[in-house]
Amino acid sequence: MNELLSKKEVKILLSDHSGWTYNGNRIKREVLFEHYMDSIEFVNSLAIKAENLDHHPNLSIGYCNIIVELTSHDLGGVTVDCLELVKYIELLISGLYKKC
Structure with a gap:
């Protein structure tokens, strides 16, 4: 079951x-890529994992960057599923990350 995490728990885990x-109610990261298609590959991989978790991030796609925001739309804050997506x-990133 997905559960809301306390501010202290989120800060420790992050x-x-x-x-x-x-x-306070969401976590965010910008990821930079050398090539646009690397960023799309990242988004596609993340989309599959998010769909399997039934926990969907807010994504902003730029030329060489992706901004990922995670929150639970149902519970109104950061949850266990958010942290699972952070780990993923x-x-x-460890395989794709390159400065633009």
Whole structure:
């Protein structure tokens, strides 16, 4: 079951993942890529994982960057599923991340 995390829990869990910001009801990260198609590959991989979790991020697609925002639309804050997506995103970044 997806459950809302406390501010303290979110901050502790994000301390292991640099680049993420937390504003109280959502977490956010910008990911930069060398090529546009790398960013699309990232989005496609993330979309499959999000669909399998039934937990969908807000995504902004730029030329060489993606902004990912995670929150629970149902619960109104950061949840266990958000943190699962953070971990998955970090795995994707470790294989795809390149400065634009």
